[in-house]
Amino acid sequence: MWRPFFEQYHLIIVQDGDPSKTIKVPEGFDYELYNRNDINRILGPKASCISFKDSACRCFAYMVSKKKYIYTIDDDCFVAKDPSGKDINALEQHIKNLLCPATPFFFNTLYDPYREGADFVRGYPFSLREGAPTAVSHGLWLNIPDYDAPTQLVKPRERNTRYVDAVLTIPKGTLFPMCGMNLAFDRELIGPAMYFGLMGDGQPIGRYDDMWAGWCVKVICDHLGLGVKTGLPYIWHSKASNPFVNLKKEYKGIFWQEEIIPFFQSATLPKECTSVQKCYIELSKQVKEKLGAVDPYFNKLADAMVTWIEAWDELNNTSEQTSSKKAGQWGCQVNQSNIAFQSCGL
Amino acid sequence: MWRPFFEQYHLIIVQDGDPSKTIKVPEGFDYELYNRNDINRILGPKASCISFKDSACRCFAYMVSKKKYIYTIDDDCFVAKDPSGKDINALEQHIKNLLCPATPFFFNTLYDPYREGADFVRGYPFSLREGAPTAVSHGLWLNIPDYDAPTQLVKPRERNTRYVDAVLTIPKGTLFPMCGMNLAFDRELIGPAMYFGLMGDGQPIGRYDDMWAGWCVKVICDHLGLGVKTGLPYIWHSKASNPFVNLKKEYKGIFWQEEIIPFFQSATLPKECTSVQKCYIELSKQVKEKLGAVDPYFNKLADAMVTWIEAWDELNNTSEQTSSKKAGQWGCQVNQSNIAFQSCGL
Numbered sequence: 001m002w003r004p005f006f007e008q009y010h011l012i013i014v015q016d017g018d019p020s021k022t023i024k025v026p027e028g029f030d031y032e033l034y035n036r037n038d039i040n041r042i043l044g045p046k047a048s049c050i051s052f053k054d055s056a057c058r059c060f061a062y063m064v065s066k067k068k069y070i071y072t073i074d075d076d077c078f079v080a081k082d083p084s085g086k087d088i089n090a091l092e093q094h095i096k097n098l099l100c101p102a103t104p105f106f107f108n109t110l111y112d113p114y115r116e117g118a119d120f121v122r123g124y125p126f127s128l129r130e131g132a133p134t135a136v137s138h139g140l141w142l143n144i145p146d147y148d149a150p151t152q153l154v155k156p157r158e159r160n161t162r163y164v165d166a167v168l169t170i171p172k173g174t175l176f177p178m179c180g181m182n183l184a185f186d187r188e189l190i191g192p193a194m195y196f197g198l199m200g201d202g203q204p205i206g207r208y209d210d211m212w213a214g215w216c217v218k219v220i221c222d223h224l225g226l227g228v229k230t231g232l233p234y235i236w237h238s239k240a241s242n243p244f245v246n247l248k249k250e251y252k253g254i255f256w257q258e259e260i261i262p263f264f265q266s267a268t269l270p271k272e273c274t275s276v277q278k279c280y281i282e283l284s285k286q287v288k289e290k291l292g293a294v295d296p297y298f299n300k301l302a303d304a305m306v307t308w309i310e311a312w313d314e315l316n317n318t319s320e321q322t323s324s325k326k327a328g329q330w331g332c333q334v335n336q337s338n339i340a341f342q343s344c345g346l
Numbered sequence: 347m348w349r350p351f352f353e354q355y356h357l358i359i360v361q362d363g364d365p366s367k368t369i370k371v372p373e374g375f376d377y378e379l380y381n382r383n384d385i386n387r388i389l390g391p392k393a394s395c396i397s398f399k400d401s402a403c404r405c406f407a408y409m410v411s412k413k414k415y416i417y418t419i420d421d422d423c424f425v426a427k428d429p430s431g432k433d434i435n436a437l438e439q440h441i442k443n444l445l446c447p448a449t450p451f452f453f454n455t456l457y458d459p460y461r462e463g464a465d466f467v468r469g470y471p472f473s474l475r476e477g478a479p480t481a482v483s484h485g486l487w488l489n490i491p492d493y494d495a496p497t498q499l500v501k502p503r504e505r506n507t508r509y510v511d512a513v514l515t516i517p518k519g520t521l522f523p524m525c526g527m528n529l530a531f532d533r534e535l536i537g538p539a540m541y542f543g544l545m546g547d548g549q550p551i552g553r554y555d556d557m558w559a560g561w562c563v564k565v566i567c568d569h570l571g572l573g574v575k576t577g578l579p580y581i582w583h584s585k586a587s588n589p590f591v592n593l594k595k596e597y598k599g600i601f602w603q604e605e606i607i608p609f610f611q612s613a614t615l616p617k618e619c620t621s622v623q624k625c626y627i628e629l630s631k632q633v634k635e636k637l638g639a640v641d642p643y644f645n646k647l648a649d650a651m652v653t654w655i656e657a658w659d660e661l662n663n664t665s666e667q668t669s670s671k672k673a674g675q676w677g678c679q680v681n682q683s684n685i686a687f688q689s690c691g692l
Contacts (some may be wrong), residue, residue, distance in 0.1 A: 106520070106521055106522070106607070107516050107520050107522035107523075107576075108523075109484065109486065109492075109525070109576050110486070110491060110506065111510060117504065117507060117508060118491075118508065119491070119504065120493075121492050121493060121523050121525070122492050122493055122494040122497075122523060122525065122553070122557070122596075123523030123524075123525075123554070123557040123560070123603065124494075125603055125604055125607050126496075126600065127604050138455065145456060145465070145467065146455075146467050146468045147465060147466075147467060148468040148469070148470075150472075151466065151468075155465065158465065159463075160463065160464070161463060162463055162464065162512075163511070164512045165508055165510050166510045170517075171516075171519070171520035173519045174453050174518075174519070175453065176452070176453035177452075177453075177454075177455060177467050177469030177470055178469075179455070179467070179468065179469075207468070208469070210469075214469070230453075230455050254472065257469065257471055261452070261471050
């Protein structure tokens with residue numbers, strides 16, 4: 001199903017779980033495949049910052065990629081249709097979103113002013129119409145919405161059927177729940193902040209990997225004057241994960257987020273933080289200082305944030321980075337080899 | 347055209363221009379009609395705060411109304427159709443927007459979480475799911491978009507054909523260009539801040555009446571913990587106003603807004619400002635202090651802001667206010683008696 005849309009891109013597949021299992025990648029794709037043994041070999045002791053048995057492991061792909069644009073998608077997501085019945089080319093829309101500026105400093109009531117048929121409305125300051133570079137494009141989901149376990153339990157039959165034909169910039173100073181299901185970003189602008197944290201195996205929490213990344217990314221984008229867009233494109237999310245399993249994973253997060261979000265809402269970064277790496281290291285210090293009291297887990301997470309940046313810098317020599325605007329990359333976390341591929345629709 | 351939608355509501359019509367002209371109101375409407383002589387008689391010397399020969403005069407209707415919900419609409423706006431071809435009941439959607447809470451403290455990626463078929467997404471803090479009372483519902487426009495004169499001149503043929511099926515809350519701390527063309531608000535929550543300023547006859551500026559109100563309203567809503575929504579409903583905006591005339595009216599505003607917007611973005615109100623009136627008086631002081639240097643006009647405007655509040659309080663005895671949730675009211679500024687009514691579609 002995805003073949004016509006993904007075939008021309010380079011794929012990085014992170015195989016989660018048992019590395020002795022063999023993954024069959026369908027013919028005709030240009031790909032790299034990494035399992036846990038590869039991650040351990042490449043990162044050595046720094047591999048500790050990459051989660052195991054959790055969708056958070058996908059961020060390893062962001063680190064080893066050499067492309068400018070990254071797209072990451074869950075394995076239960078299919079091609080959605082627009083209201084006219086046409087297949088949506090999600091990647092094409094993400095790349096459009098990333099190539100157009102964002103408008104984080106003032107709200108435009110006709111949504112993305114750079115889209116065809118739209119513009120800045122009366123009263124929009126002219127000095128802000130150049131916009132800001134877009135670092136993140138957050139796509140949405142038809143069919144199964146991205147709900148937490150309590151909402152899944154309360155509304156088991158809810159389906160998202162509303163196609164909202166809009167792309168908009170999340171304003172500066174506003175946090176949002178970033179979902180990793182259908183997400184694209186500019187690796188050169190924000191890559192080192194796209195760390196999905198310590199989740200899953202051996203950790204007290206799961207299903208907050210993308211949320212954690214989203215909070216960090218938004219604070220850093222706001223500091224560096226970068227934009228985050230949300231809205232189009234939609235993908236078709238085929239199946240709801242088990243709400244009971246999810247509740248177990250989310251349990252602590254539900255409490256913790258009540259303290260984490262005010263922390264991020266009030267976090268400020270000093271002027272000296274002029275790169276994503278510097279911002280991220282500074283944020284890790286603040287996490288330790290302010291969230292360490294919530295739970296010792298946050299001290300461990302703060303250390304892992306530092307390890308992540310060290311590993312990133314070790315693997316990435318800035319001068320070597322390609323910056324072709326046409327190149328894209330697709331990162332997919334594979335939970336269980338064959339099944340995962342089937343549900344990836346490749 | 348509007349008859350089935352407006353017939354059950356109370357109308358207040360503000361006749362702008364020559365008061366000796368007679369306005370013919372079609373049969374079957376419950377209405378009050380005010381011309382300039384009425385405004386002068388009712389407000390006495392305080393009538394100086396109500397603009398003449400400008401759409402800003404409509405705010406007189408907000409002041410004399412005794413209803414909880416106010417809807418204001420331009421005289422060149424018609425009933426729009428949704429994508430299924432059905433007539434849109436704009437007032438019904440505005441009232442829905444105002445009756446549902448808003449979510450100014452955190453962004454929900456599936457837009458209004460209180461709409462049918464939607465909810466808060468994973469990662470939305472549970473402590474914020476009660477939302478905040480909605481004070482303003484800002485509707486949009488199909489066909490002729492609300493562009494400034496330079497954009498009108500550059501894109502004379504642009505039409506808005508995109509129906510975006512969303513209502514969303516403009517986050518706390520973010521300003522937006524509030525257009526008075528299709529606007530509803532809760533008079534009890536925010537009424538005294540809905541002052542459309544000094545525009546038109548004898549003033550150096552026009553077409554910033556709704557913008558001025560929007561900046562003040564948003565700063566006060568943010569301070570008082572109230573929400574502002576934008577999106578649905580759409581109306582059909584039939585004709586673009588003359589871009590050359592508009593440029594003349596907007597000319598100074600285009601420059602001034604570059605200083606006004608940073609002023610409002612950084613404006614803070616002290617804790618003691620616990621009512622809209624107190625907030626507005628405080629804001630008027632800051633306008634004088636900070637914008638007086640931009641142009642003497644702002645000293646005059648700051649004084650008019652105080653006069654407006656004095657007039658509001660004189661006319662409105664809080665204990666007398668009705669608070670029926672079913673009552674609504676429609677304020678329309680009428681430029682030229684008969685023509686205006688024809689184009690109002692009544």
